[in-house]
Amino acid sequence: MNLKKGDQIKMLSGKDRGKTGLVLSAREGKVVVEGLNLVKKRKRPTQQGKTGETVLLPRAVDASNAALVCKNCKKATRVGFRAEGSLKIRYCKKCEAPN
Ligand SMILES: [Zn+2]
Known part of the structure; x- marks a missing residue:
């Protein structure tokens, strides 16, 4: 896999295609990207008298569907x-600059 935590990436597929975001975690060929591929999770009320809420959480996407910016x-x-x-240097195939 060519991506790591902290990378700026662009989504190549899915509903967030074309959007960019920051990699929050990268492992086992999958990346979690800040603000992308969000799913609604319903949180149960933890205390009596309070209502549950929905939170948006980023879900892991396959690293092959994301390109480094x-x-x-x-x-x-x-x-x-x-x-x-x-040292093993990662570089851009378009401009040859190390990334
Ligand atoms: Zn470049």
Whole structure:
């Protein structure tokens, strides 16, 4: 997987296609993106006399449905990896800038 926490991504499919957001967590090929792919969850009242409420929570989407937005050229892009010394550098395939 090419995405990690803190990345700016653009959704490529689903109801939020074309929208961008920040990756909140990334694991097992899936990412949770702030404000995207929201689902309504109903919370039960925890105290007597209070009513339950609905909250919107982001649901994990498959990482292949999200593209990284390059910090340099600001485009949704695919990424590659190259070795620089002992470091593995992720770079933008459009402008070659490290990301
Ligand atoms: Zn770029």
